[in-house]
Amino acid sequence: MKTIAAIVAVVSKDVRSELRTRYALNALLMFVLIAVATILFALRDDHLSSDVLAGMFWVVIFFTAMSGLSRIFVSEEERGTTFTLQLVATPSVVYWGKLFFNAGLTLLLTGAVAILYIVVFPAFVVQSPSIFIVTLLLGDLGFAASATILAAIIAKAHSKGTLYPVLSFPVLIPLLMTVMQSTAKALDGENISDAFGDFQILIAYLLIMAGGSYLLFDYVWKD
């Protein structure tokens, strides 16, 4: 129970910190706006198939995530609080805390992108909301599972900003391909049972990556 309380404390510290400073959150939301605007200007009125829309949706999410999900570790390194955190918390507390924070952040950003897409692109009509929501949930959790440990890795490296997407992309490809396919199905209004195969893959990905990164986190976090 103490561990759970500690994890909650870590998450709440990060949340309070973000709300207090606001730089990162504002920048991220602006980034979402700009990214969607870029795609809007590039594609304009062209008739877009659901595959393209689904693909572009997740492209924006990928790059937004790359802008935002590394903060939790990079900011600790930059401010010299990594050792402080290491001193008061066990590695699993840090891992789960940062993971939940990133999961929450990803869900928030994805929600924002989804709303923007629905508003901005007339062709982006979610005919199967059930598929869409499950895809977003599973996809975001899987995303956070991989992205968090990779954030911990690049926090110790130079040129963190450019390195993060380079490391993340290959690892996220199975997830991205699956969610793009599933999102296209959501746009096309298919039956939720058609997407079960995709959901199985997403759950498998989430479990494997969360489990694997939990086991490996010690090696990254502790010098």
Place this chain on the structure above:
Amino acid sequence: MFGKIDEMKIVKIASIVLITFVIVVGMVIPMVAVPQTFWQFPLIPGLEEKARNIFYHVPVAWVSVLGFLISLWYGFRYLQTNDFDNDLKSVSAAGLGFMFCVLATVTGSIWAKFNWGSFWNWDPRETSIVILLLIYGAYFALRSALGSDEVRARLSAVYSILAGLTAPFFIFVMPRLVGGLHPGAQGDTSGSTPVAQLHMPLNMRLVFFLSLLGFSLFFFWLWNVCVRAARLEQTIFSNKQ
């Protein structure tokens, strides 16, 4: 394996002999509609002469995966032992694997151009080899961005394990998700599935496996040289201290 030179002699000679044999035999044996003797290959409609690629492209692709697996294994061993020799072996395997991966992607693309019309097609195996290329690239990008030897060895080992965890998805899931053009893929109705179901006749199968063996041995030869060179480099470096 790295101490005794005699062992390596066998590896070296065997790999040269095997590869030479395969190159010659693979190109020379004629393809006829109905093979009569051992020294004739069947003509597969749709593939014809291009089927010969199987003796070269597939083993090279296999070796690039082998390189990754060996690199992953020694990375894992480094995490257990903190012995830099393991890191050395890991990096050497990765470097060679990367080279073979480039070769596999290029030979694959060229074959794709001749077989299917364009250099890039949305085919699961073609995609997988490119993803492997990206993983290798990311691995080396990470290594060059890290400051100390200890951190470099540790984090690149972790990354290769993470990347390795996604491998099952590429191997098992993707080909089922995405219909492909590669012989043996989901949407392939032409019946030319020599690799996936080993429908190759005995003589082709023999040449193919000899090629696989030859290229694998060649890899170990190269790896052996790389590791020994790296160890010497390390000795020179530490003697300078």
Place this chain on the structure above:
Amino acid sequence: MKTVSIDAKNISKDFNRRSIFHDISFEVSSPASLAITGKNGAGKSTLSKILAGLLTPTKGSVEYGIDGKTIFSGEFRHVIGFVSPYLNLYDEFTALENLHFLSRIRSNTIDRQRIQELLMLVDLWHRRDDHVGTFSSGMKQRLKYAFALLHRPNVLLLDEPTSNLDDDGVEIVKQIVQEQKKQDLLIIATNDAAEANWCDREIKVGMDRGEKQ
């Protein structure tokens, strides 16, 4: 009253495959005080981080015991207090918030009385609601002491104890040091001879290693 012991066995640390120090061994049991001295770059800070459980030694091990029983690194955080230039607090939070959060993370408790006691000890009670980002380096250093002592650590590790401190600050540290020495373990890493003299034992890190009483 607990007895704490540290048993360091043949600790070596490499960086970029070069040895910073090797084969450091010592044993201390409370009450005791140990000074780690040596030239700049000799590895004093590195050794103190290893003792705090923040770095893993390349070779060797550190064993902590409470009343004879070995405790594992997962438990260290309850037992060790550390003040170091490498350990900072969160600028965007107030002094009070910092202590609250860190206390919650460490042990899911907030001992308000203790927090007040300590903030008054380090003369920061009047600044408790100010963001740490507005503090001077001396004030930040004093706050680090409040943080380090929060959970009444059996082992107090100080790396450069009086850096950034004015005379008043140094007096506070002396007070803290005297208190700690009475019943618990104190370890100071410093190249200041005066500070080293606060301790009963000394261990040198670097070229000429050894131990003297």
